Amino acid sequence: MSIGHVLLGLLSERPKHGYELKKEHDQRLPGAKPLAYGQVYATLQRLERDGFTEVTGTAQEGGPERTVHAITEAGRTELDRWLAEIEAPAPYVASPLFARVVVATLAGGTAEEYLLRQRAAHLTRMRELTARKASGSPAQVLAADYALQHLDADLRWIETALERHTVLKGETDA
Amino acid sequence: MITVVRMLARGRSRRERARGRLMAAGAAFATVLLCAAAHLTALRLDARRGALGVLTEKEPRLMVALTLALLAVPAAAFIYQVSRLATATRERRLAALRLAGATPREVRLTGAAESGWSALAGGSLGAAAYLLAALVARWSLGDVVPVRPLLWTPVVLAAVVLGGALSGLRAGRHVVASPLGVVRRARPRGPRARDLALVALGVALLAAALTGKGRFFLGGKYGAVVAIAAGAVLLLFGLVLATALLIRMAARRAGRGTSAPETLLAARMVEADPRAWARALSVVGLTVFFGSAVGAQQALTVFQSDLTAFQVASYALLYLALLTAMVTSAGALVAHQAEALLDHRRSFTVLAASGVPVPALGRVLTRQALVAALPVCVVSAVAGAGVVVLLLAELYARRPGALAVSVAGAAAMAGIGVLAAVLVARAARPILRRWVRPEELRTG
């Protein structure tokens, strides 16, 4: 996912300044990693360089003076193009979870203990998310759903791995 | 096809085999009855012999033969009921057969073959027993008992086997309809206007013939007799067909507004399948009908001081026949009860598991019987006594006490009918207790 595209999306509502963008990003995408201000600033510079945004002036509401950015025609075209694209299904298994299990078996140790601990940690996190869902804003509920389903996928993989592990161990023991 | 039947026969449980034997017993009984009726009509004897006159005189003997033949009706109903019972347990197996790709025709034929086989076994037994009895009679009574009517025995046997096979064919009907139908039952079929039209037609014929005072606008005197007979028969059939409708209505009334859970459940269960109850109760209803009619007719003569031995014997014989009919229809009721238990076993088990005491479930059974049997017996009794009272209105007018006697007789017959149904339901309680064990709830 590109932060640039998210910022373009936020700007498509109306021109905003950098601090506003950071605040809105964190609020509208709860559960995503919060943006650092430096990151916002750097991305805005890149967008302006590519002609997707332009500076339309400055604003001052009591605090320091802030530059206001607006989306350009080219920016809107780019945003539409990005929205029309689909996310490519992940071609590689790039989970540290998976790596740990493989490495554990390579090293001749048992992945089982690790898997059980990981399973408990995952479930605890799921419990927290489920509890939070009961009293969250719609965006927070959506974010929790997203996280829950991914954690669930991990969990199911862990359970299958545990089953297979038992079977594999049984085979070597026999 | 034959392989499939053989496969199914091998897979039959002990209970199913017991059911096959019951059906065979019914077939044997029917065969004996029909053979005896046929034989009686051919006796070469016509003499007055007091109480024995019912057998030795020609015309009373014909009545006895007719009664015996009529008794085959409850026996047939019993066979049908038992073959339905066999179907209830076979359903799953047959439905699986359907899912496995058997055509509806093949499934029907399988059912027909199974019940036809039982009928053949039972019928042969009955025929053999009858032949033996007839030969003994011939040997002791000589020429009075002709041998030729024995040739009819194979014909009777064939009819019984055919009947058995047909009942199996019909009983498999709803499995045939859809392999999934067993799991998901459709809404009960709505009442049919045709059923009521028959009743109306019968009543109209009777009324027309009776208001004509022995004369009819067609055929004069004979026309009236024919019209009365036809009207009675139509009324009878109409009543049987309308029984389902009547039961459904009574059940709906009983279920509405009740705050007793047993009654609610019983009423809804009857309402969901009034046809099953109608089938089981139609024979009871017929018995009550005839019983009330006989009672009403005898109400005119029973207080005469000059009752002859012949009359006493014929009355006793009539009541014996009624008793036999009642017992046979009670057999049909038992078979129906077993079928209903099989049908509702799962529901009852789940209810028991969620805290409904088994005695309460027992009450559900008796209330089902009450809800279904009460309207049927009352209507049958009123119709039976009513027909006779209307027919013999003039005689009744001359004998003031007779009406009260016939009403009492009809009430007693209705009471006996309801009592039979309720007793059968009560008798099922121990079975219920044994069957409805929460432990047996398959946890899936």
Add this chain to the structure above:
Amino acid sequence: MLEARTLRKSFGRTTALDGASVEIGEGEVVAVTGPSGSGKSTLLHCLAGIIRPEAGEVLFAGRRLDTLDEDARTRLRRENFGVVFQFGELVPELTAEENVVLPLLFGGRGRRESLQAARSWLERLDVADCAGQRPAELSGGQLQRVAVARALAAEPRVIFADEPTGALDSLAGERVMGELVGAARESRATLVVVTHDNRVAAYADREIALRDGRVVAGATAATGGTAAGTPGEAAAGGVSR
């Protein structure tokens, strides 16, 4: 509140429970998880007094439950337990509403009061539209929600639910779980949910993990819940197999 000690139960040659022990406190929400055939439903039915274990003890509020006779257990079930069965198990001859009303009537409540309670529960579970329909005319998901309504309507002290979301899509499942947990918390009732969906298990305070008829994790409140994350317990669970 509810306790099972070394339960054993077998069906013919298959052993469904093989020394399972659990302890569940009042007002607790627990999930029973495990692979198919691990004995979850059997454990649930033992705890609910529906079936009797061959060995071991079941205690409810300090009273032995497995030694009571059938009548006493039936009364106990009716007064204290609400059960949602794995396959719904409604009475096919009754409408959805009547299915919910029936246990209330058997519990000795009046007709009007029972009807009112039934309607409000059907509404809460979003199946009020089906009130007049018979089970054969309902979808699997609707059946399950009516079954949940039936179990909750009597306001039991313990709610047992066997895969209550098995036939539901995730949103409907969420709603049913929300109502189950909500109803339990509201009346401080205990809720025992059998599931093999982790997202359903996440509604619970604690997970009781079953494997081959034995409890491998979360047998008591101290070892379950967040504490299940401690390596020692998890490892112990793994080794004890």
